[in-house]
Amino acid sequence: MKRKIAAIFAADIAGYSRLVAEDEEETLRRLASYRSVVDDFIAKAGGRIFNTAGDAVLAEFPSAVDAVRCAIDIQESLRTRNMAYPPSRQMSFRIGITIGDVVERDGDLLGDGVNIAARLEGLAEVGGICVSRAVHEQVANKLSVQFADIGAQEVKNIPTPVHAYMVAMRREDGSYTSPQVKKPASKVAAAPVWMWPLVVAVVSVVAIGVTGFLYNTKLKQTATAAATPAATPSAVPSAVPTATPTAAASATPSPMPTQMAKAPMAPMAPPNASAAMAPTPAPSPSAMPMAGKFPADSVPFINERVRSYLAGDYSAAGDYKAFALNVGGFTGSVLNQPNEEAARTGAVEQCQKRADAAQSPRRCELYAVGNTIVYAHGKPPMPPPPYFRHDPMTERPFASKDFPMVRDPQKARLENMFVPAQKSRAVALGPGAQYFMVLGTPSPEESSRRALESCGAIAGVACMIVAVDESYVVPIPTLFRVTGFFHAASNASIVAEARDDVVRRLGEAMGWNAVAVGTSGRPGLGLKAADEQTAVNGALAECAKRDSDCHVIAIGPFTVGPIN
Incomplete structure (x- = not known):
C-alpha cells in the first residue's frame, strides 16, 4: 500500500433511483451519454477515475485547481444538456472535492479523503459543487470563481465537523448564482429520563386501540366482499402501447411535455399520432431544409456546449422536438413532445424565459423543428478568418474611454461589464457603431466568433473584432x-x-x-x-x-x- 496526498473528486446523480423507477431504459441511456462527458472532462484535466458504482464517480487529481476547474466544466456542460428536459427528468450531478491523505491499493484509493469528498458531495446543491476549506485555500486566488462559506458541517462517519464552501455557478448571461447556505441540523434536546416510561405507556395504549379498529374494519370488508360478485375482467387487451420517450412518433408519445412548468399541458396525441397531426408549416423561402442528421456545425450564436448537445442528444432524439435561439445566444430546446405544436411552443418559451431573465432585448425564434432548419434569417454576415490577430506594435491595454464610435453610455456599459468579466471575452464593432460583447468562453476564438455572428446579425454587414480579453487587437487612433x-x-x-x-x-x-x-x-x-x-x-x-x-x-x- 502507498500513501499520497491527492485532490479527491466525488460525484453522483441527484434523485437517480427515482429517475430509474420512472423510466429505466431512458435513464440508463442518458447516464451513458452523461458519463462520457464526465469521463472526457476528467481525462482532459489530468484526472484519473479510480472507482465507479452505478451513477457515482470517484476520481483523483494532482491539483485542486484542476479538480475544481474540471467540476465547473462538467456542471456547465451537463446544465446545457438538461435544458431539453422538464425539471422532473433532468439528470444533475452533485460534486464534492477535498484534499486529503489517501491510501492506494490495487488502483483504488481509500481513506478519510475519499470519505470526506463523498460527504461534501452530499452537501452540494443539485447541479452544484461543494469543496473543503483546504480546496478553497488552494483555488481562491487562482481561479475566477466565487464561493459561499457554509461553515462547519457535521457529516456522517466523520468525527470532526468539515468546514465547507459552495461554488457559485456561472449563468448564461455571465452572472453568478447565489448558493443556498446549508445550516447544520440542530440537535434535538434529549428527553428527561423520567419521561420515557410515560411515553412507552401512551404508545402502547394507542397501538392497542389502532389494532382493534383495524381488525373490526377488516371483518366488515370481508363480509362485504363475500356478498358482492367479482367484476369480470375485460377479455380485450389494451391496443395502445406504452411508449418510452425515445419511441417512434407512430407510438403514443409520453403525455409529459418537456417544457417549463408554467406552460399549459398539451393534450395527449392519439395512437396514430404521425397521421393525425397537422402537416408541418412550410419554411420561409430563405430557410434551408435539412434532411437526416441535424447540422449542428452551422448553428450561429451558440457556445460549444450547446453545439455538442445539438450534435448528440438533440440529433439522436425522435420526433416532436424543436430548438429556438436568439441573436444574443440564448437557446431553448425540447425533446419527446406529444405533438409538433407543443415542441414549437415549448422551445420558444424556454428560450424567451432565459432571455427575459437576463434582460436580453432580442426575441427568440425557432431555428429547427425536428431535424429541419426553419430559421428565416440565414447565416449572419461574417468577415474572413482569422477573426483577429496579435500585433505587438499596435496592441495596447483595453480602456473603455478609447472605444471607437460609441457614445458615453455604451462606454460605461463596457467598463462595467466587459472589463471585470471572466476570460475569454471579445467585443465586435459594426460600421454603424453597433457592438456586441461575448464573455466567459473557453477560448478567444469562440468569444470572437460568437461576437461577430451576433454583431453581424444586428448590423446586417460583417463586423470587426476590436478587443479580446485585456487588449485592443486593432490600432485605436488617438490623434484623430x-x-x-x-x-x-x-x-x-x-x-x-x-x-x-x-x-x-x-x-x-x-x-x-x-x-x-x-x-x-x-x-x-x-x-x-x-x-x-x-x-x-x-x-x-x-x-x-x-x-x-x-x-x-x-x-x-x-x-x-x-x-x-
Missing part, C-alpha cells in the same frame, strides 16, 4: 476621431484608378498604417510604422509628393477625421 470603417476599394476620397494599388499595398501590413489624400484624391501611405504619429507623417509625406493640401483619411481599419 474615428468616423467609420475604412474600405480602400470603395472609398470615394481616393481617385478610382489608385484604389487597387492602395488595397494591394495595405494587404497584410502589420504595425501602424495611415492613408492620406489631397485635393485630387492622390493617396499617400505610411506603412508598418511603430507608432501612430510615424504612420501619419509617412502618409502625409508621400501624399505631398503627388498632390496638394493632403490630409489623413484612415488609420488602420478606420476612417478618421479631426478631433472636435
